[in-house]
Amino acid sequence: MGASKHTSDVYVDRFDEIRDRLPGAGLPWLKNLRSGAIERFADCGLPNSRVEEWKYTNLSRILDPQPVLAGPSINGVHRASLKQYYLDPTPCHRMVFVNSYYRPDLSDTGVLPAGLTLCSLETALADRPELLEAHWGILHDLSEDRLSGKNDLKPHAMIALNTAFAAGGAVIHLDHNVSLDGPIHLIYLTTLEGERPAMSHPRTLVVAEAGAHATIFETFIGNGGDAHCCNALTQVAVGPGARVCHYKHQGEAPNGAHIGSSHICLAKNSTYNGFVLSDGALVSRNEIRVRLEGENVDCSLDGIYLARGNQHMDNWTRIDHMAPLGKSREVYKGVIDGAAHGSFQGKIRVWPEAIQSDARQLNKNLLLSDRAEASSKPELEILTDDVQCAHGSTVGDLDGETLFYLRSRGVGETAARNLLIDAFVGEVIDNLADVPVRKYFRNLFNHWLSEAT
Amino acid sequence: MSVSVETVKSVEAATGGEYKYGFYTDIESELAPKGLNEDIVRFISAKKGEPEWLLDWRLKAFRLWLSSAAEEPAWANVRYSPIDFQDAYYYAAPKQAEAPKSLEEVDPALLETYEKLGIPLKEQEILAGVAIDAVFDSVSVATTFKGKLAELGIIFCPISEAVKTHPELVKKYLGSVVPVADNFYATLNSAVFSDGSFVYVPKGVRCPMELSTYFRINTAETGQFERTLIVADVGSHVSYLEGCTAPMRSEHQLHAAVVELVALDDAEIKYSTVQNWYPGDKEGRGGIYNFVTKRGACRGRNSKISWTQVETGSAITWKYPSVILQGDHSTGEFYSVAITNNYQQADTGTKMIHIGRNTSSTIISKGISAGHGQQTYRGLVRILGKADNARNYTQCDSLLIGEKCGGHTVPYIEVKNQTAKVEHEATTSKISDDQLFYCRQRGLSDEDAVALIVNGFCREVFQKLPMEFAVEAQKLLGISLEGAIG
Numbered sequence: 008m009g010a011s012k013h014t015s016d017v018y019v020d021r022f023d024e025i026r027d028r029l030p031g032a033g034l035p036w037l038k039n040l041r042s043g044a045i046e047r048f049a050d051c052g053l054p055n056s057r058v059e060e061w062k063y064t065n066l067s068r069i070l071d072p073q074p075v076l077a078g079p080s081i082n083g084v085h086r087a088s089l090k091q092y093y094l095d096p097t098p099c100h101r102m103v104f105v106n107s108y109y110r111p112d113l114s115d116t117g118v119l120p121a122g123l124t125l126c127s128l129e130t131a132l133a134d135r136p137e138l139l140e141a142h143w144g145i146l147h148d149l150s151e152d153r154l155s156g157k158n159d160l161k162p163h164a165m166i167a168l169n170t171a172f173a174a175g176g177a178v179i180h181l182d183h184n185v186s187l188d189g190p191i192h193l194i195y196l197t198t199l200e201g202e203r204p205a206m207s208h209p210r211t212l213v214v215a216e217a218g219a220h221a222t223i224f225e226t227f228i229g230n231g232g233d234a235h236c237c238n239a240l241t242q243v244a245v246g247p248g249a250r251v252c253h254y255k256h257q258g259e260a261p262n263g264a265h266i267g268s269s270h271i272c273l274a275k276n277s278t279y280n281g282f283v284l285s286d287g288a289l290v291s292r293n294e295i296r297v298r299l300e301g302e303n304v305d306c307s308l309d310g311i312y313l314a315r316g317n318q319h320m321d322n323w324t325r326i327d328h329m330a331p332l333g334k335s336r337e338v339y340k341g342v343i344d345g346a347a348h349g350s351f352q353g354k355i356r357v358w359p360e361a362i363q364s365d366a367r368q369l370n371k372n373l374l375l376s377d378r379a380e381a382s383s384k385p386e387l388e389i390l391t392d393d394v395q396c397a398h399g400s401t402v403g404d405l406d407g408e409t410l411f412y413l414r415s416r417g418v419g420e421t422a423a424r425n426l427l428i429d430a431f432v433g434e435v436i437d438n439l440a441d442v443p444v445r446k447y448f449r450n451l452f453n454h455w456l457s458e459a460t
Numbered sequence: 461m462s463v464s465v466e467t468v469k470s471v472e473a474a475t476g477g478e479y480k481y482g483f484y485t486d487i488e489s490e491l492a493p494k495g496l497n498e499d500i501v502r503f504i505s506a507k508k509g510e511p512e513w514l515l516d517w518r519l520k521a522f523r524l525w526l527s528s529a530a531e532e533p534a535w536a537n538v539r540y541s542p543i544d545f546q547d548a549y550y551y552a553a554p555k556q557a558e559a560p561k562s563l564e565e566v567d568p569a570l571l572e573t574y575e576k577l578g579i580p581l582k583e584q585e586i587l588a589g590v591a592i593d594a595v596f597d598s599v600s601v602a603t604t605f606k607g608k609l610a611e612l613g614i615i616f617c618p619i620s621e622a623v624k625t626h627p628e629l630v631k632k633y634l635g636s637v638v639p640v641a642d643n644f645y646a647t648l649n650s651a652v653f654s655d656g657s658f659v660y661v662p663k664g665v666r667c668p669m670e671l672s673t674y675f676r677i678n679t680a681e682t683g684q685f686e687r688t689l690i691v692a693d694v695g696s697h698v699s700y701l702e703g704c705t706a707p708m709r710s711e712h713q714l715h716a717a718v719v720e721l722v723a724l725d726d727a728e729i730k731y732s733t734v735q736n737w738y739p740g741d742k743e744g745r746g747g748i749y750n751f752v753t754k755r756g757a758c759r760g761r762n763s764k765i766s767w768t769q770v771e772t773g774s775a776i777t778w779k780y781p782s783v784i785l786q787g788d789h790s791t792g793e794f795y796s797v798a799i800t801n802n803y804q805q806a807d808t809g810t811k812m813i814h815i816g817r818n819t820s821s822t823i824i825s826k827g828i829s830a831g832h833g834q835q836t837y838r839g840l841v842r843i844l845g846k847a848d849n850a851r852n853y854t855q856c857d858s859l860l861i862g863e864k865c866g867g868h869t870v871p872y873i874e875v876k877n878q879t880a881k882v883e884h885e886a887t888t889s890k891i892s893d894d895q896l897f898y899c900r901q902r903g904l905s906d907e908d909a910v911a912l913i914v915n916g917f918c919r920e921v922f923q924k925l926p927m928e929f930a931v932e933a934q935k936l937l938g939i940s941l942e943g944a945i946g
Contacts, residue, residue, distance in 0.1 A: 059535070359863065374878040377845075383873040385884070392860035392890040402843075402875040402882040 015052045019045060021076055022171055029174050031132035036140050044170035051164040060162035061292075063350035063382050064321040069264035069290045074236045076172060077106030077197070077205035084196055084230060086113055092194055092226050092258075097443040099189040099224075100125055105196050107175035107209035117189075122182035122219075125191065128210060131178035138180060142212055142242055143170070145272070165266050169240040173210035181219035181249075190222035190252075190441065197237040197263065198230035211241040215249040217274075222252040222441055227267065228287070229260025236264040243271045243279070247301065250278040254444050256451070259288035261316075268294035275301025275330070282439060284448055285320050286313040286455050292321040299326070299333035299361070309435050310339040311448075313455050314347035314379075324353040326368075328361040328394075337368040340432055344375040344459065350382040355398070359390045368398035373405065373431055375424075425456050492551035498522060501651050504551050508620045508654075511627060521640045521650035532644045536807040537836040537868055538776050540749065543714060550652045550685070609667075614698075615660040616671055619687055622658035629660055633691050637720040637757045637784070645716040645778075646753040649685045653718065656686035661696040661727075670926055672701040688719040692727035694760065699730040701929060712740075712775060716751045725760030725787065730768070732925055734933055737773035739940075744803025744832070747775025754781035755811075758790035758819075766793040767810065768924045770933040772940040775804060780838065782811035785819035785847075792821040795921040797933070799940045800833030800865070809839035809870075814847040814880070823854040826918050830861035830941055836868040843880040850877060856886040859917055861910070861941070911938050 022045045031037045053070060054061040084105050093101070102125070103113035109127035119125055124135065131139060160167075177193050197207045213223055223243070229235050237259060245251045259265045265288040273279050283293050297306055312320040326335050341349040351370045372381035385398040405427050413423035432452060439445040492503050501522050505515040532543075609616050615626060623630050640650045657673045673688070692698050702719075715737060721729050731754075740747025750773070756765035767781040783792030794810040812821035821841065829835045835858065843850045858867030869886045891913050899909035915922075915934060922930045 362863070372875070374875065374880070377878045379878060381873075381875045383871075383884075385869075385871065385886075387858075387869040387886060387888055388866070389858065389860065389868060389888045390866045391863045392865060393863065394860070394888060394890070396888040398869070398884075398886050400871065400873055400882075400884040402873060402880060404878050404881075 015049050017073060018168065018171075019049050025076070029172075030129040031136065031139075034132065034136055034140075036144075037132070037136075040143060041171050044167040047160055048164050048167040048171060051161045051167070054161060054164050058161045060323060060352070062384075063348070063352070064290065064292050064319065066266075066290070068319075069236060074204040074206035074234070075200045077108075077200045077207045079106070079108040079175075084110075084113065084198065088230070089113060089194060089196075092228060094190060094192055094224065094443045094447055097189050099192045100187075101192045101194065102127070102177050103194045103196065104175055104177070104209055106198065106200065106205050107173070107195065107207040109175055109177075120185065120187065122185035123187065124178065124180035126178055128173070128176040128178055131212075135178075135180070138178070138214065139212065142214065142244060145242075145270075165238055166240060166268055169208045169210060169238050169268075172208040173240065174208070176210035176212070178211075179213045179221070179223065181215045181221055183216045184218040185216075186220040187222065190224050190444065192224045192226070194226045194228065195237065195239065196228050196230060197235040197259070199233050199235070204234040204236065206236040206238065209237065209239045211239070213241070213243040213251065213253075215243075215245050215251050217246040217248055219246065219249045220251075222444070223254070224444060225253075225255045226258065227256065227265055228258050229263045231260065232262060233260055234262040235260065237266070239265070239267040241267070241269045243269065245271070245273045245277040245279055247274045248276045249274070252280045252441060252444075253282070254439075254441075255281075255283040255293075256448070257283065257285040257287055257291055257293060258451070259291065261287070261289060263288045265291040265293075267292070269296070271295070271297040273297065273299050273301060273304045273306060276303050277301065278305045279307070280440065281306075281308045282435075283310040283322075284313070284451065285311070285322075286451065289317065290319045292323065294323045296325045297327065297335070299328050299330060299335065302330045303332040304330070305334050307336045309337065309438075311432055311435055311452075312339070312341045312343075312349050313432075313452070314341070314349045315344035315459075316347060317345070318347040320347070320349045322351045322353070326353075326355045326366065328355070328357040328364040328366060330360060331362045332364070333361060334365045335367070338435055339370045340435055341370075341372040341381060342375065342428055342432060343372060343379040343381055346376070346378040348380040348382070350384075351400075352384040352386070353398075354386040354388060355396065356388040357390060357394050357396065362391055362393040364394045364396070366394070366396045370398075370400045371431070372402040373428065374402065375404070375428075421459075425459070428456060492549060494549055495546045496548075496550055496652065500550050504652060504654060507551065508623070510620075510623055513631065514623060517635070517640070518651050521647050522652075524641055525644070525647040525651055533778075536778050536838070537834065537870075538778060538805040538807050540712075540776055540805075543712075543749065545648075548714060551654055612665050612668070613662040614665060614667055615658065617658055619653075619656045619658040619689060622689075626658075626660065629691065630658065630689065633689055633720065633722055635720075637722060637755050638718050638753050643753060645751040646718050649687060649716050649718045649753070653685045653687040656688045656717070657690075658688075659690040659698060659700065661692045661698045663693045664695040665693075666696065667698040670699050670701055672703070674703045684713075684715045684717070686717045688717070690720070690729055690731070691722045692724065692729050692763075694724045695726045697728045699926065700732070701926060702731070702733045703736070703932075712747060712749055714749045714751070715774075717753070719752070719754040719781075721756030721765055723756065723758050723760060723763035723765050723790075726762045727760060728764040728766075729756065730766045731756070731781070732929055733767075733769040733771075734929055734936065735769065735771045735773050735777070736936055739773045739804050740775040740802065742802050744775070747804070748773065750774035750777045750779060752779040754779065755784065756782070756792070757784045758787050758792060758816075760787045760790070762789045763787050764791040764793075766795075766924070768795045768921065769797070770921070770925070770929075770936065771796065771798040771806060771808060772936045774806070777804075777806040777808055779808045780810055782813070783821065784813045784815065785821065785850075786815045787819075788816040789818045790816055791819070794821075794823045794825070795924045796825045797828070797918045797921045797937075798826070798835060799828045799937065800830070800835045801940050801942075802831045802833065805834045807836040807838055809837045811840040812842070812852060814841075814843045814850040814852070817846070817848045818850070819847055820851040821853075823852070823856070824920055825854075825856040826921055827856070827858040827867055828861070828914060828917070828941070829858065829865040829867045832864045834866045834868075836870060837886070838870045840872040840874070841882055841884070842872075843875045843877050843882065845876045847877050848879045850880045850882075852880075852882045854884040856884075857917070858886070858888040859914065860888065860890045910941065914941060
């Protein structure tokens with residue numbers, strides 16, 4: 008505890024240095040929000056494994072030595088090194104951020120259709136501050152335990168840290184009934200700050216008004232082998248009848264760290280399809296909170312985590328059914344090799360008002376080595392009776408008999424194993440609706456598999 | 461199946477559907493002064509005429525409990541106002557001149573109490589062939605069938621007696637499964653435990669009858685802290701039953717028991733509980749706080765420990781009967797039915813810790829929540845690195861009756877071995893309208909239909925109970941759900 012307290016002091020001091028230089032520092036509401044956030048962070052300190060939500064993740068491994076807060080410096084990132092992450096061949100609106108700062112020189116936003124606002128956080132704070140004000144404040148309402156009435160802010164320390172420090176990111180707004188042809192691709196690259204590992208706090212806001220339709224793709228990467236830490240926060244508000252497909256690739260550098268959280272609010276009759284694939288970073292955590300606030304919402308939340316070496320991947324999801332007739336589907340699959348540790352904590356809460364909710368959750372883990380480790384905590388919290396909820400979780404090795412069957416047909420050991428791993432994970436990837444996105448993840452997975460030792 | 465519906469009806473008729481065991485017996489009790497301090501611990505120890513080592517053990521636990529090392533757990537999904545540990549009696553014994561030598565010498569009023577509970581000791585002794593150790597408040601009152609068991613070398617006696625007659629066994633195993641520092645309530649229990657049962661089954665002996673303990677809290681404002689220790693030596697087998705009741709009282713009473721099971725090579729222990737402590741009234745006043753630590757250690761190869769529990773009572777239940785699978789090829793089982801009605805809260809489940817090779821565990825948990833009841837299944841399956849070919853299957857189903865109740869499932873699965881196979885599944889739903897409609901269309905009333913469906917829902921677990929208990933459990937189910945449908 009003493010150590011983390013000390014660490015949080017460093018952040019507070021740093022905040023005092025830069026608070027007046029942050030974008031939108033002149034906006035009173037933002038000023039209050041930021042100083043409130045840093046106070047909360049100072050109270051809580053960095054989350055440790057004694058905090059239930061962070062049970063499986065130890066941040067000290069990545070935040071010691073301390074990365075420095077990234078500034079808007081030029082870091083020698085070139086287009087050539089980004090090409091491999093492009094969505095092919097679809098034309099799309101691409102924005103690239105280095106250490107969370109927007110880099111127009113590396114981006115291709117293309118022609119923006121009427122009704123679409125796509126800009127950097129700095130621009131949005133100057134042009135449309137009311138949009139940010141309306142959505143940023145919502146995050147305060149993170150009261151956790153309705154049953155016990157406990158409102159512990161400790162689990163949200165990293166969110167508070169992002170709120171205090173966020174200096175860049177994307178702001179996307181779709182007017183009523185605006186439908187985009189191509190996806191919006193956001194590439195967040197975190198690298199060094201001078202010679203030292205940088206810490207960035209990108210913040211993304213996506214607002215789809217009633218009837219709008221968009222596909223958002225977020226890619227988080229590092230630069231070569233540089234260590235870094237990315238503490239990202241993405242907020243998505245889906246209006247009545249709107250539809251958002253939201254994909255994320257966590258492909259940070261092998262020595263990097265990724266702490267990402269997504270907050271999704273769904274209005275009535277809306278649809279949200281979320282998907283996350285993690286194969287990067289030494290230590291990573293993906294936190295997703297979805298609130299089905301309106302009636303008759305359809306939500307899917309899928310994930311794949313591919314871990315090997317000494318990687319640690321933590322997936323944490325929370326789905327709140329808050330209104331009647333909501334439907335949610337969740338499938339998370341992990342392939343864990345080497346001495347890696349993959350974990351899944353997923354909670355579904357059905358509020359008393361949310362009658363006739365239908366929620367399914369599944370977590371499956373494949374352990375490929377005798378040093379690999381899997382932890383799974385699927386959780387249901389059901390506060391009314393008229394519901395259909397189920398969850399399942401499995402951990403196991405590849406099936407010996409199936410493997411034998413393939414071998415007896417003349418398939419080589421490695422090929423047979425890869426075939427089975429492919430079948431295990433492929434099911435999720437092949438169900439993705441957008442073709443270019445599916446291709447992107449397919450290639451990624453094939454590449455990961457071919458790297459197996 | 462119609463039998464069960466009939467049984468429920470007849471029991472309801474006899475009891476008005478309310479808590480059946482809500483009487484208290486007017487027997488003079490001997491109480492220790494209220495409150496908890498070192499003197500009370502010494503008093504309890506002295507009352508029991510305990511040896512020095514046990515007093516030291518208790519005092520060590522008490523000091524630990526006082527220190528900040530023992531923290532009252534706050535993680536469970538239950539809500540209650542803080543317990544004032546100084547506002548309770550920690551020792552209550554029915555007053556009697558001398559310890560009874562046989563059943564005939566036991567106070568008739570006491571025996572009548574048991575009669576009301578439906579366990580006529582004498583009758584059971586003869587007819588059912590069940591050996592019973594009845595614990596009244598804190599003191600073990602009568603142990604039946606002692607002689608017959610002694611012939612086989614089986615020791616079945618109050619733990620306070622075992623401390624004197626078999627100190628070497630008690631010393632060796634007491635606290636070896638649930639250490640003094642295990643958790644807040646186990647530490648408290650270690651300091652102030654009053655009595656409980658001790659069972660030792662020698663090598664190769666198969667206990668010919670079910671052993672049984674009946675617990676009852678009678679005196680007001682007392683806490684009950686019983687301690688049970690069962691040791692099954694190499695190749696032995698024992699089945700043990702535990703039942704609990706308490707009178708109706710408007711204030712809450714604390715029950716913090718510790719149960720330790722030890723199974724050596726090829727031994728098997730089957731432990732069944734029907735817990736029917738007073739659950740509080742319809743508005744949630746009164747009732748027992750049931751904070752219990754139960755754990756078994758499969759120490760030997762091929763050993764097996766099986767927990768079966770039917771939890772219908774208590775205002776708050778906090779209980780996780782667990783198995784530590786140390787021996788290779790050992791097996792752990794957990795079968796549970798838990799019911800929460802009115803304002804009852806239960807946070808219950810199990811832990812299966814796989815340490816040895818080829819170990820397997822099965823968890824079947826059925827939760828039924830009605831009224832304002834809140835129920836949580838909380839379970840841990842941990843496969844350690846050396847536990848090759850470990851296997852676990854878990855199934856948790858929750859049935860919800862009424863829009864104000866809650867059913868929660870919190871399983872933890874932690875696997876550090878590639879060869880492990882772990883499966884968990886859980887569902888939560890209400891009784892389907894189709895099922896109800898089908899039953900009603902066949903002429904069953906709403907209540908009968910629900911009783912029928914709920915009994916079917918719990919069948920898998922009831923089948924694991926010894927016969928007499930299964931019947932009692934079915935009756936309890938009906939009574940507990942009384943008024944839940946409307």
